[in-house]
Amino acid sequence: MKKLLMAAAVALAPMGALAQDFETGLAAARSGDYATALQEWRPLVDQGNADAQYNLGVMFATGTGVARDAVAAVQLYRLAAEQGHASAQYTLGLMVFNGTGAPQDYVEALRWFRLSAEQGSAGAQSSLGEMYRRGEGVPQDYVEAVKWYRLAAEQGHAYAQNKLGNMYQFGEGLTQDILEAMRWFRLAADQGLAHAQTKIAYAYLNGVGVQQSFTEAVRWYRLAAEQGDVYAQYDLGYMFLNGIGVPQDYVTAHMWFNIASANGDEEGTAERDSTARSMTPEQIAEAQRRARVCMALDYQDCD
Numbered sequence: 331m332k333k334l335l336m337a338a339a340v341a342l343a344p345m346g347a348l349a350q351d352f353e354t355g356l357a358a359a360r361s362g363d364y365a366t367a368l369q370e371w372r373p374l375v376d377q378g379n380a381d382a383q384y385n386l387g388v389m390f391a392t393g394t395g396v397a398r399d400a401v402a403a404v405q406l407y408r409l410a411a412e413q414g415h416a417s418a419q420y421t422l423g424l425m426v427f428n429g430t431g432a433p434q435d436y437v438e439a440l441r442w443f444r445l446s447a448e449q450g451s452a453g454a455q456s457s458l459g460e461m462y463r464r465g466e467g468v469p470q471d472y473v474e475a476v477k478w479y480r481l482a483a484e485q486g487h488a489y490a491q492n493k494l495g496n497m498y499q500f501g502e503g504l505t506q507d508i509l510e511a512m513r514w515f516r517l518a519a520d521q522g523l524a525h526a527q528t529k530i531a532y533a534y535l536n537g538v539g540v541q542q543s544f545t546e547a548v549r550w551y552r553l554a555a556e557q558g559d560v561y562a563q564y565d566l567g568y569m570f571l572n573g574i575g576v577p578q579d580y581v582t583a584h585m586w587f588n589i590a591s592a593n594g595d596e597e598g599t600a601e602r603d604s605t606a607r608s609m610t611p612e613q614i615a616e617a618q619r620r621a622r623v624c625m626a627l628d629y630q631d632c633d
Contacts, residue, residue: 352382359385364395375406383410384418391421391431400431411442419446420454427457436467447478455482456490463493463502472503483514491518492526512539519550527554528562535565535574544575555586556629563590564598571605580609584617585632589625 355370367389374382387406390399404425410418423442426435440461446454459478462471476497482490495514498507512533518526531550534543548569554562567586570579584605590598606614624632 352379355382356385359389359395364389368395375409378409378413380410380413380415380418383407383413384415384421387418387421391425400425402431404431411445414445414449416446416449416451416454419443419449420451420457423454423457427461436461440467447481450485452482452485452487452490455479455485456487456493459490459493463497472497474503476503483517486517486521488518488521488523488526491515491521492523492529495526495529508539519553522553522557524554524557524559524562527551527557528559528565531562531565544569546575548575555589556632558593558629560590560593560595560598563587563593564595564601567598567601567605571601580605581613581617581620584609584614585620585624588617588621589629592621592625 351370352374355367355374358364358366358370368386371379371382371386375386383406387403387410388394389396390406391403392398404422407418407422407425411422419442423439423446424430426432426442427439428434440458443454443458443461447458455478459475459482461467462478463475464470476494479490479494479497483494491514495511495518497503498511498514500506512530515526515529515533519530527550531547531554532538533540534550535547536542540546548566551562551566551569555566563586567583567590569575570586571583572578576582584602587598587602587605591602609617620632
């Protein structure tokens with residue numbers, strides 16, 4: 331089963347009226363003094379303080395100041411979630427969905443996501459939309475998926491904006507509307523979401539919902555490729571191979587195809603080998619060197 335393409339919000343943060351001891355622990359945790367945070371929060375956990383339960387759960391989930399312990403994290407999240415703590419409900423839903431620290435259970439995950447989503451958690455709303463779209467723990471329902479994606483998207487949740495764009499693009503759960511799809515993709519892309527950036531690049535490449543611009547296509551593909559998006563890496567190689575929006579450059583094309591191949595793209599492998607047949611041994615060596623450097627530096631030095 332695929333895991334939800336999102337992570338729990340794990341920043342240490344209060345969620346309501348707090349006792350002074352909790353605030354002391356929170357200040358300590360934020361300054362890196364986790365021993366003091368533990369000292370302040372453990373008694374509060376036993377007293378039923380949901381904020382302390384949630385934040386101590388975060389520490390166990392991430393191994394911050396304590397040994398990583400997913401089971402203990404789930405137990406603490408559950409204590410807080412049962413008191414109505416929205417962040418704990420969302421995070422517990424993620425843990426149960428992914429089978430981390432607890433048996434995988436889509437129905438239970440759906441319940442926690444819904445409780446958190448109804449309190450306005452954008453992450454939970456997006457997760458609930460995803461479960462309705464996939465039909466996990468609930469019958470597949472595109473209309474419900476759109477409803478929850480939209481609630482999260484309107485709060486600025488980039489993943490939900492991208493997913494809502496997909497629903498508009500393919501007419502799932504609503505009337506197909508390419509311009510509206512592009513609007514949501516652009517909002518997500520402007521926040522740095524690589525998948526949305528690739529969608530925007532494709533739109534500019536083909537003039538779908540926007541005025542065709544090869545230069546813009548290259549710019550958006552590069553932004554996504556430098557975040558590790560394998561589809562953008564392949565497509566950027568294609569742009570350089572064919573001189574679309576950039577001067578034709580076999581070395582750079584080979585580099586991007588090689589990187590896409592290393593990231594598991596079979597078409598990247600085929601195009602890398604095909605491109606190599608038009609290159610000298612020296613050019614191939616340079617392209618391979620650049621690919622090594624690019625990947626070693628997390629795609630930050632690929633020119």
